[in-house]
Amino acid sequence: MKAIVVDKTGGPEALQFKDSPKPKAEAGQILVKNHAIGVNYIDTYHRKGIYPMPTPFIPGAEGAGEVVEVGPDVTDFKVGDRVAYTGSKSYAEFTPVPVLSAGKIPDNVSYSDASALLLQGLTAWTMVRDGYPVKKGDYVLVHAAAGGVGLLLCQMANLLGATVIGTVSNDEKAKLAKQNGAHHIINYSHEDTVARVQELTNGQGCHAVLDGVGASTFETSLKSVRRLGTLISFGNASGVVPPISIAILGEKSIKLMRPRLYAYIATKEEKDKWWGELFQLLADKKLNIQIYKTYKLEDAKTAHTDIESRKTVGKLLLEL
Ligand SMILES: NC(=O)c1ccc[n+]([C@@H]2O[C@H](COP(=O)([O-])OP(=O)(O)OC[C@H]3O[C@@H](n4cnc5c(N)ncnc54)[C@H](OP(=O)(O)O)[C@@H]3O)[C@@H](O)[C@H]2O)c1
Structure with a gap:
């Protein structure tokens, strides 16, 4: 063959x-x-x-x-x-x-x-139903919102009643993510993601941050989660997230998750x-x-x- x-x-x-x-x-x-x-x-x-x-x-x-x-x-x-x-x-x-x-x-x-x-649909659905069970009224930040997993996350989090904030690198991606459920878009090529998240969430940050970009966004994601919120780091598109000290989670008592789909369908x-x-x-x-x-x-x-x-x-x- x-x-x-x-x-x-x-x-x-x-x-x-x-x-x-x-x-x-x-x-x-x-x-x-x-x-x-x-x-x-x-x-x-x-x-x-x-x-x-x-x-x-x-x-x-x-x-x-x-x-x-x-x-x-x-x-x-x-x-x-x-x-x-x-x-x-x-x-x-x-x-x-x-x-x-x-x-x-x-x-x-x-x-x-x-x-x-x-594969991307199962990844996204298990994340919004189990990794962080999204509920009405939540703010959810989705990185790479116009990507394969990203577009599905935007649709699903929207469906579950969240206000969805997506990050993208250009205007074409911004338009598509909006058409697929993102309420707000941050074009990080010329906007400061952390500042915009604070502005959109009345200074509280997001209930959940869904990050498949990895190394380049991890710090931003940490800063964008609200007190008692959840950060799900599910991929390495920009490189593997370097080792961290778990003490950094303590400042806001946040949950950090690193899922792989196969554990959900074993x-x-x-x-x-x-x-x-x-x-x-x-x-x-x-x-x-x-x-x-x-x-x-x-x-x-x-x-x-x-x-x-x-x-x-x-x-x-x-x-x-
Ligand atoms: N944990 C799991 O079980 C599981 C399962 C499936 C997928 N994943 C992960 O989900 C993520 C998304 O996968 P996908 O297939 O849907 O890909 P994708 O999101 O369609 O493509 C990756 C996107 O990441 C963004 N990005 C930011 N910095 C980047 C960089 N330095 N290099 C490349 N891309 C960069 C780009 O969007 P912008 O230009 O808009 O930033 C790019 O379009 C990947 O990390 C993948 O490993 C995990």
Whole structure:
């Protein structure tokens, strides 16, 4: 089959389009022929070696397609089922997927939409429902508000009744984040985020700060949380947050959380709950899926260059 293979970690050029052995569905797995493959920031961490993986490896954490083979003991799925999944090795024509990581998708949901929504949608929904359960009247600050996770966070926090403040780097992103639920936008290229947050929250700061940018925003995020508030640091787009002394949380008695999605969907019950709620939001037309661009699988390196260049908004996909 055709696949993207990383023999040696590094820049986007590490993503090589190659022939690779076609996998089989082993016990507990289904084999999925991918129709849409999600690009996620974590793919860049794997490619660069920030999250180390044994080489060579096929990157990719999400996809959607049809089941073409089921493992010996698999009863929940059959050949021909339309599925989406989170996991690994999705930058390929075929991906073996443990059944726990896969789910059937409704007939009226396209492979592209399923793959655009799943990983970022689960990340965002678990964050606003469990990481910090957003409630009516809250102020919530969302960094990278026009990004893949960011646009979904804006919509979801708005839906739950919060006043959403989004940070972005340019006016085009500002417009999109506003169209997707942000009430106030801070363009940090020419505005002071901490000062604007204080102004918008009557000097109190935000109940929750949702920060997927990491190193460059951590200080700003700390200053933007209100007394007894919550800071969720969920990613490293600008680099890994350096080690901190927990004493810094004491000044305002704030909670600090560092979630990873996989801890939320570790059992079938958990997976069914969060998937069910997410796809229900979609069925109820409460979510707008924003696809920036669909690239050919062989152009994965361009997709990585683009997402790291900060020019993208919403979701990037690959197709064969
Ligand atoms: N914890 C989890 O389980 C989990 C799951 C999914 C995603 N994530 C994290 O969520 C974050 C967002 O992921 P995404 O795929 O939706 O990406 P994204 O937000 O679409 O892209 C990253 C955005 O971060 C902002 N940014 C600020 N400084 C940056 C820098 N130095 N380099 C690159 N980007 C910078 C840019 O927006 P502006 O130009 O507007 O600032 C950029 O568009 C990532 O950190 C990712 O790792 C975590």
